[in-house]
Amino acid sequence: MSQNSTVNRRFVLASRPKGAPVAENFRLEEAELPTINDGQLLLRTVYLSLDPYMRGRMSDAPSYAAPVAIDEVMTGGAVSRVVESKHPDFKTGDWVVATNGWQDYAAIDGKLARKLEGAALKHPSLALGVLGMPGFTAYMGLLDIGDPKPGETVVVAAATGPVGSLVGQIAKLKGCKVVGIAGGEDKCRYAVEHFGFDECIDHRGEKLEQRLKEACPRGIDVYFENVGGKVFDAVLPLLNTKARVPLCGVVSQYNAQGLPKGEDRLMLLTNTILKKRLRIQGFIIFDDYGHRYPEFAGQMSEWFSADKIKFREHIVEGLEQAPDQLIGLLEGKNFGKLVIQVGDEAQ
Amino acid sequence: MSQNSTVNRRFVLASRPKGAPVAENFRLEEAELPTINDGQLLLRTVYLSLDPYMRGRMSDAPSYAAPVAIDEVMTGGAVSRVVESKHPDFKTGDWVVATNGWQDYAAIDGKLARKLEGAALKHPSLALGVLGMPGFTAYMGLLDIGDPKPGETVVVAAATGPVGSLVGQIAKLKGCKVVGIAGGEDKCRYAVEHFGFDECIDHRGEKLEQRLKEACPRGIDVYFENVGGKVFDAVLPLLNTKARVPLCGVVSQYNAQGLPKGEDRLMLLTNTILKKRLRIQGFIIFDDYGHRYPEFAGQMSEWFSADKIKFREHIVEGLEQAPDQLIGLLEGKNFGKLVIQVGDEAQ
Numbered sequence: 001m002s003q004n005s006t007v008n009r010r011f012v013l014a015s016r017p018k019g020a021p022v023a024e025n026f027r028l029e030e031a032e033l034p035t036i037n038d039g040q041l042l043l044r045t046v047y048l049s050l051d052p053y054m055r056g057r058m059s060d061a062p063s064y065a066a067p068v069a070i071d072e073v074m075t076g077g078a079v080s081r082v083v084e085s086k087h088p089d090f091k092t093g094d095w096v097v098a099t100n101g102w103q104d105y106a107a108i109d110g111k112l113a114r115k116l117e118g119a120a121l122k123h124p125s126l127a128l129g130v131l132g133m134p135g136f137t138a139y140m141g142l143l144d145i146g147d148p149k150p151g152e153t154v155v156v157a158a159a160t161g162p163v164g165s166l167v168g169q170i171a172k173l174k175g176c177k178v179v180g181i182a183g184g185e186d187k188c189r190y191a192v193e194h195f196g197f198d199e200c201i202d203h204r205g206e207k208l209e210q211r212l213k214e215a216c217p218r219g220i221d222v223y224f225e226n227v228g229g230k231v232f233d234a235v236l237p238l239l240n241t242k243a244r245v246p247l248c249g250v251v252s253q254y255n256a257q258g259l260p261k262g263e264d265r266l267m268l269l270t271n272t273i274l275k276k277r278l279r280i281q282g283f284i285i286f287d288d289y290g291h292r293y294p295e296f297a298g299q300m301s302e303w304f305s306a307d308k309i310k311f312r313e314h315i316v317e318g319l320e321q322a323p324d325q326l327i328g329l330l331e332g333k334n335f336g337k338l339v340i341q342v343g344d345e346a347q
Numbered sequence: 348m349s350q351n352s353t354v355n356r357r358f359v360l361a362s363r364p365k366g367a368p369v370a371e372n373f374r375l376e377e378a379e380l381p382t383i384n385d386g387q388l389l390l391r392t393v394y395l396s397l398d399p400y401m402r403g404r405m406s407d408a409p410s411y412a413a414p415v416a417i418d419e420v421m422t423g424g425a426v427s428r429v430v431e432s433k434h435p436d437f438k439t440g441d442w443v444v445a446t447n448g449w450q451d452y453a454a455i456d457g458k459l460a461r462k463l464e465g466a467a468l469k470h471p472s473l474a475l476g477v478l479g480m481p482g483f484t485a486y487m488g489l490l491d492i493g494d495p496k497p498g499e500t501v502v503v504a505a506a507t508g509p510v511g512s513l514v515g516q517i518a519k520l521k522g523c524k525v526v527g528i529a530g531g532e533d534k535c536r537y538a539v540e541h542f543g544f545d546e547c548i549d550h551r552g553e554k555l556e557q558r559l560k561e562a563c564p565r566g567i568d569v570y571f572e573n574v575g576g577k578v579f580d581a582v583l584p585l586l587n588t589k590a591r592v593p594l595c596g597v598v599s600q601y602n603a604q605g606l607p608k609g610e611d612r613l614m615l616l617t618n619t620i621l622k623k624r625l626r627i628q629g630f631i632i633f634d635d636y637g638h639r640y641p642e643f644a645g646q647m648s649e650w651f652s653a654d655k656i657k658f659r660e661h662i663v664e665g666l667e668q669a670p671d672q673l674i675g676l677l678e679g680k681n682f683g684k685l686v687i688q689v690g691d692e693a694q
Contacts, residue, residue, distance in 0.1 A: 229614070
């Protein structure tokens with residue numbers, strides 16, 4: 001069944017995953033459309049963003065955000081059209097971004113919705129990628145924590161993903177050498193040819209550290225960390241003195257159950273931080289940098305309008321696809337910013 | 348044999364330690380006094396500083412500084428009197444700080460020596476402690492990276508050592524709650540009664556994390572890391588969101604041979620940095636902050652003169668004691684800033 005005007009389809013969290021999520025962790029329900037109070041908007045989801053952080057919200061381990069409760073609608077950012085407004089700043093038909101969750105309709109406080117502007121109005125799904133949260137994450141993490149200087153070497157993984165592809169492009173705009181890491185030759189070729197990376201290395205091949213070393217003959221000055229695991233292991237010995245490591249995610253670890261056996265390398269990391277005088281800093285984009293959103297929006301809009309920023313979307317039609325697509329995202333199966341088209345753009 | 352005017356006693360590195368250093372790693376030699384060239388000073392060592400970083404220089408593992416070569420004089424900072432000067436800024440009898448190494452006499456470029464000033468002239472050995480490198484380390488690491496705010500909780504280990512005791516005192520001057528960690532009840536009592544720490548916990552007792560948690564009911568906002576190991580393990584779960592961890596040493600690890608077996612907690616640490624949005628940053632004081640030495644010297648001199656800063660020295664007489672004392676320092680046997688008195692203060 002596709003989106004209609006009388007039923008609210010929604011995915012709730014049926015159970016918590018053990019390791020990788022499976023389809024049974026999600027349950028599709030049908031409900032009545034929500035009603036709205038003063039100050040609220042009734043939103044119809046057009047595009048739903050799927051992002052790695054969602055795996056964290058499915059667990060009840062302590063994290064930076066409260067978990068989704070069992071039987072609660074899965075969380076998620078979305079681009080919507082306003083169906084009904086009881087907030088003076090919005091009217092029916094407006095395009096907005098808000099945290100609708102995985103459902104056709106959501107009742108959202110007007111103050112928690114943001115109207116689309118500029119380029120996003122011509123291409124609304126970009127408000128979930130280059131012109132939205134992933135773009136903001138790349139921009140602030142790279143520029144504020146990474147602080148790249150012209151001529152420095154910047155490395156980022158998930159190079160064709162929405163965050164990685166922008167980290168690389170912004171670093172190029174700042175005069176850096178950019179080396180990407182991605183899963184598979186197609187993605188690597190695309191990172192170089194489409195996004196303008198200087199090099200891109202397939203992490204699925206052998207001797208990752210050796211190939212990364214060859215690609216970074218002057219070492220690594222900024223490593224934008226979004227995956228963790230074996231990529232981090234390969235990067236660590238190549239970091240230069242006073243390198244910076246902004247850390248926005250460790251997607252390779254989200255499905256991990258317990259810690260691996262073997263040597264305990266915790267002190268290896270702290271010793272390396274000392275010897276190389278590293279700065280490693282975690283950040284959660286809207287919590288840490290929400291007040292700088294206008295700076296990002298202005299600069300990115302300028303670059304985008306001047307055709308200095310490329311993007312790639314991976315749009316999948318149908319809300320019912322969301323669980324399988326999130327499962328695939330955590331395995332690196334997407335190629336570009338993963339978006340579920342839940343409904344039509346037309347009002 | 349004690350210091351005289353015709354022989355230069357010196358300790359060279361005889362062999363590299365495996366694990367903890369032993370006496371046989373050092374060799375006492377006698378040599379002629381060095382001669383000096385234009386621009387140089389002939390210095391007579393009065394006080395030799397012993398510091399944990401020296402263990403690192405005894406190894407040839409990659410580190411932030413070149414290792415001491417076999418048969419080369421052990422490195423070390425010292426307070427000296429000028430015996431002969433071929434540099435226009437110095438004259439015989441001046442008090443200076445320089446990297447003499449473990450020996451009676453050293454030929455040092457004038458531009459690498461710093462004259463004692465102010466309070467240090469009245470108490471020259473303090474130029475190796477509160478008014479010198481350890482003080483500077485505490486000051487910049489705490490204030491620049493730690494960035495403590497009034498009311499926040501600051502934790503530091505080696506609380507009666509030259510760095511830890513100053514971190515705690517400066518944090519108190521900044522309005523923080525300060526919890527120290529030290530080895531033994533005597534040191535803990537001293538940290539509270541003499542240095543004004545709010546609490547101090549003996550890391551030799553059981554349930555370190557539990558006792559630390561009770562001492563820090565609002566969590567930890569700044570952890571000044573100078574020891575690593577089990578103290579770091581106890582601190583990590585108690586760090587607050589956006590806590591800062593300046594990292595100047597991991598003395599508990601300097602004698603370690605290889606990594607411990609068990610779970611590999613490297614990703615536990617990176618996951619924690621992400622979830623808590625931590626900032627962990629290593630620094631080497633003169634490399635990173637040399638340009639800000641005057642700021643430190645001015646502020647510390649002001650506090651010191653106003654009797655706002657306490658210190659404790661642990662002075663041992665005789666150059667021949669240096670190896671045993673360094674070995675003991677790495678085991679936490681010193682109580683206060685460890686200094687070897689190599690010669691008389693009088694010219």
